[in-house]
Each structure stands twice: as structure tokens, then as C-alpha cells.
Amino acid sequence: xNNYLEVRNLSKSxxxxxxxxxxxxxxxxxxxxxxxPNGSGKxxxxxxxxxxxxxxxxxxxxLGFDNITNEQEAKRNLGVVFDSxxxxxxxxxxxxxxxxxxxxxxxxxxxxxxxxKRFHIQPSKRVKELSKGMQMKLxxxxxxxxxxKLLILDEPTSGLDPVSRDELLNILSEYIEDGEHSVLFSTxxxxxxxxxxxxxxxxxxxxxxxxxxxxxxxxRFRIVKGGCEELSADLGKKMIGIRNFSTGFExxxxxxxxxxxxxxxxEPATIDDIVVFTSKRGEQYE
Amino acid sequence: xxxxxxxxxxxxxxxxxxxxxxxxxxxxxxxxxxVNRSLxxxxxxxxxxxxxxxxxxxxxxxxxxxxxxxxxxxxxxxxMVIGRYIFMIIMGFAALIFSLVAHPILLxxxxxxxxxxxxxxxxxxGIFLFALYTVFQLPGYYKLGSIKGRVFxxxxxxxxxxxxLPITQIPVGESKLLFTVINxxxxxxxxxxxxxxxMYVISILVSIKIxxxxxx
Numbered sequence: 001x002n003n004y005l006e007v008r009n010l011s012k013s014x015x016x017x018x019x020x021x022x023x024x025x026x027x028x029x030x031x032x033x034x035x036x037p038n039g040s041g042k043x044x045x046x047x048x049x050x051x052x053x054x055x056x057x058x059x060x061x062x063l064g065f066d067n068i069t070n071e072q073e074a075k076r077n078l079g080v081v082f083d084s085x086x087x088x089x090x091x092x093x094x095x096x097x098x099x100x101x102x103x104x105x106x107x108x109x110x111x112x113x114x115x116x117k118r119f120h121i122q123p124s125k126r127v128k129e130l131s132k133g134m135q136m137k138l139x140x141x142x143x144x145x146x147x148x149k150l151l152i153l154d155e156p157t158s159g160l161d162p163v164s165r166d167e168l169l170n171i172l173s174e175y176i177e178d179g180e181h182s183v184l185f186s187t188x189x190x191x192x193x194x195x196x197x198x199x200x201x202x203x204x205x206x207x208x209x210x211x212x213x214x215x216x217x218x219x220r221f222r223i224v225k226g227g228c229e230e231l232s233a234d235l236g237k238k239m240i241g242i243r244n245f246s247t248g249f250e251x252x253x254x255x256x257x258x259x260x261x262x263x264x265x266x267e268p269a270t271i272d273d274i275v276v277f278t279s280k281r282g283e284q285y286e
Numbered sequence: 287x288x289x290x291x292x293x294x295x296x297x298x299x300x301x302x303x304x305x306x307x308x309x310x311x312x313x314x315x316x317x318x319x320x321v322n323r324s325l326x327x328x329x330x331x332x333x334x335x336x337x338x339x340x341x342x343x344x345x346x347x348x349x350x351x352x353x354x355x356x357x358x359x360x361x362x363x364x365x366m367v368i369g370r371y372i373f374m375i376i377m378g379f380a381a382l383i384f385s386l387v388a389h390p391i392l393l394x395x396x397x398x399x400x401x402x403x404x405x406x407x408x409x410x411x412g413i414f415l416f417a418l419y420t421v422f423q424l425p426g427y428y429k430l431g432s433i434k435g436r437v438f439x440x441x442x443x444x445x446x447x448x449x450x451l452p453i454t455q456i457p458v459g460e461s462k463l464l465f466t467v468i469n470x471x472x473x474x475x476x477x478x479x480x481x482x483x484x485m486y487v488i489s490i491l492v493s494i495k496i497x498x499x500x501x502x
Binding site for chain 2: 103
């Protein structure tokens with residue numbers, strides 16, 4: 001099995017929001033960043049993958065198993081970390097293990113203890129006594145203890161300080177080193193993606209904008225800069241997003257359209273640039 | 287270990303930090319029984335109180351957003367629901383056994399005579415009341431959550447009032463079937479057991495359907 005996660009034509013309709021035809025796959029041994037502005041559908045996609053929301057249409061396969069018809073098998077090797085803790089605040093760390101371990105046949109108590117030690121989490125502490133970063137590590141420690149093949153993280157770095165973020169990204173990079181594990185994590189902190197992600201799936205306004213290699217994603221776009229007199233209506237139509245200044249403008253364009261912008265200053269685009277300009281959908285702003 | 291038992295065990299671990307509080311609550315019916323000098327009222331009160339504490343698992347789950355944990359565990363939703371019912375029934379039986387030991391001892395000390403028949407009678411009514419409350423309460427909690435779901439507690443009370451009126455108007459003497467049932471404790475008990483089982487089966491099926499359609 002090459003793909004640990006396959007999402008095909010996934011759709012979900014709410015009264016005020018629609019997620020339409022999301023298709024992407026995550027190969028074994030890689031990290032994929034799920035990006036998009038707030039409210040674009042990242043968490044909805046993750047919840048649909050986990051069967052916490054009922055899909056309107058589409059298909060999701062986790063490690064080859066359908067996430068609804070073979071839900072148990074699919075979740076047996078799946079680790080999930082949310083942006084906040086999902087254990088009882090009153091539980092001691094040892095109680096967390098007692099409560100969760102029985103659900104996983106391959107739970108390794110020694111590995112759990114070692115991971116706690118590595119993460120500097122004292123088993124005698126209560127969940128509520130842990131910081132947000134430590135609670136995140138506790139969820140990870142659980143996932144590592146049953147050797148979850150696929151790890152799904154929903155905005156794990158939001159609310160973490162830079163040191164904890166760096167530590168978390170190191171942990172994820174180590175986790176996939178053996179080529180037998182994969183990670184899907186949603187974030188709007190693009191710096192995390194630059195560091196850790198191999199693949200990017202970008203969802204904007206409930207629609208898939210891009211899914212593929214990170215380098216390919218960045219290479220698809222360029223930033224062009226010029227003076228006010230250099231901006232024509234024809235050129236404007238080819239621009240994905242534009243930002244006007246009193247002295248000129250800067251815009252995001254497709255690399256394939258670059259010939260038409262040869263007279264302008266061209267710079268590589270960052271993931272941030274792409275997300276910001278595409279989210280504005282061509283809307284001009286000062 | 288079977289997934290249903292694992293689920294019941296997980297529910298127990300949720301309530302574990304509150305066991306002392308629940309035990310303290312169980313003292314109230316002892317006082318009630320002592321004041322009323324009645325085993326039946328004491329046991330009935332105890333079973334109604336313990337039925338109310340079944341909302342603890344839902345409250346704790348909601349407070350800690352633990353529906354996300356339940357959502358990622360490799361276990362069928364039906365097993366989760368049955369596990370919760372089993373845990374709740376175990377809690378009910380624990381309360382019943384405690385009450386059946388504590389109440390008669392106290393009442394005997396106070397000079398009352400308590401027979402085995404009194405105990406059996408009180409236990410039967412206690413179990414029936416517990417079942418009556420919980421079969422409505424749990425689907426309510428699954429559907430509306432631990433706060434709004436409490437309204438389902440009043441369904442048995444309303445149900446009693448609604449059924450009481452037509453029942454009192456039935457001329458017992460004219461109905462051979464009703465006469466036979468009322469005058470045969472064994473038959474009455476058997477019918478009550480069947481009624482409780484049927485109620486639980488329906489309640490569990492409704493809860494499973496609610497949980498399967500629930501979006502977290």
C-alpha cells in the first residue's frame with residue numbers, strides 16, 4: 001500500500017458552508033500540510049476523515065480501509081492530536097494509559113513510559129496540571145505507544161510557543177524517518193510547512209486549490225512587482241491577487257504566465273504569499 | 287477484552303474521581319428511610335438518585351470535549367452505547383446492594399421489623415424505578431447533551447400521570463386478565479422483568495441511532 005490516506009471527491013454541506021470535491025492522497029513515509037485560511041474547511045476535512053462528521057458524498061480510505069464501513073480497522077493504526085487535549089482533566093497520566101491502552105492490541109507500556117520520560121511528563125501528574133504543549137505531547141505519546149502508522153494533527157502548533165513548536169516539528173520529522181509512518185497536519189502557520197512538510201494540500205473557501213509536492217506548490221507561483229504605470233487591465237486579469245501601494249503594486253501570478261510579466265521584477269513566492277493572495281481572490285487592497 | 291467491557295471500563299475511569307461524591311449522595315436515602323421508617327421509600331429514593339448520577343459520564347465527556355477521544359478510538363458506536371448502559375446498570379446494582387444492606391440494618395436498629403419479602407419488594411420497585419428513569423434519560427443525554435437532556439427525567443413522571451387516569455378507570459373485577467396479574471406476585475414480577483428488558487432494548491437501539499447520526 002503506497003498511500004496511507006486517500007480522500008476522493010469528499011463533500012459536505014452545511015447550511016452556511018460547503019466543502020466540495022476534496023481529493024488528495026498522502027503517501028507512506030511523508031508529511032503533508034493541510035493549509036487554508038480560517039474557515040476554509042481544514043477541520044471539517046479532518047473530521048470527515050475521522051467519521052466525526054457525516055459526509056455528503058465521496059470516499060475516504062485510511063491505510064486501505066474505508067473510514068465508515070471498516071471504521072475499527074481504519075482507526076486501529078491511526079493517531080490523532082487535536083489543538084486541545086481530549087482526556088479527562090482529572091485523570092493522572094497513569095490513568096490515561098489505563099483508560100486508553102485496552103483499546104489497542106499493540107499498546108507498548110514500556111514505549112509509553114519511555115516517551116513520557118523523553119517528553120519530560122511525570123506519570124504522577126494530572127492532565128489539568130500539564131501545559132498546552134505537554135498535553136499535546138501526551139496525545140502524541142499515546143499515538144506512539146501503539147505505533148500509529150498515520151498521525152493526523154489538527155492545528156497542533158497553534159497556541160504553542162516557538163520552542164514547543166520547534167520541538168513538535170522535530171518529533172514529527174523523526175517519526176517519519178523510518179519510512180513506515182505518515183503525518184497529516186493542518187495549520188495556518190506556514191513556517192511549520194516550510195520546515196516539515198513534503199506535501200501540501202491547500203483548501204480555500206471549501207474547495208481544493210492545490211494538492212501535491214511542497215516545492216511544486218511554491219514553484220507554481222511568482223511575485224511580480226512594478227510601478228503604477230506598468231499595471232494594465234490585461235495584465236491585471238492574469239494576476240491571481242494584487243496589492244496596490246501608492247508607488248506601485250505587487251501581485252501573485254502563475255509561473256506559466258510569467259512571459260507576460262517579463263518587464264516586471266520577479267521574485268519567488270513564499271507559501272504565505274500564495275495563501276494571502278489566493279485568499280483575497282484577486283481582490284485589490286491597499 | 288470485549289469492546290463493550292472496554293467501553294464500560296472507560297466510563298468507570300471517567301466517573302472514578304467522583305465516586306466519593308456519589309457515595310456521599312447515597313447517604314441521603316438512608317436518612318430518608320430512617321425518617322420515614324420505610325424501607326420501600328428509602329430504596330426507591332436511592333434508586334432515583336443513582337439514576338440521576340448516570341448523567342455524570344455525559345457531563346464529564348462534554349466538559350473535557352472527550353467526544354473527540356470516543357471519536358478516534360477503534361470501537362463501534364454501538365459498543366460504546368452498550369458499554370455505557372452496562373456501566374450504568376452496574377452503578378445501579380451497586381447502589382441497590384449498598385442500600386439493601388445499609389437501610390435494613392438502620393431500620394432494625396430503629397426498632398422496625400424488616401423481612402426478606404420487604405427487601406425483595408423494595409428491590410423490585412427500586413429496580414423498576416431506576417430502569418424507568420434511565421431508559422428515557424440516556425437517549426435524552428445522547429440527543430441533547432447533559433444539560434438539556436435532563437428534561438427527559440420528567441418523562442416517566444409525566445408518563446405516570448398520563449397512564450394513571452385511564453388505569454384507575456378500568457374495573458379490575460371485570461377484567462379476568464388484570465385480576466390474575468394483580469393477584470399473582472410471580473406473574474407480576476415476570477411481566478415487570480420483561481417490560482424492563484424490552485424498555486432497555488428499545489432505549490439502547492434509540493441511543494445507538496442517535497449516536498450514529500451525531501456529528502461531533
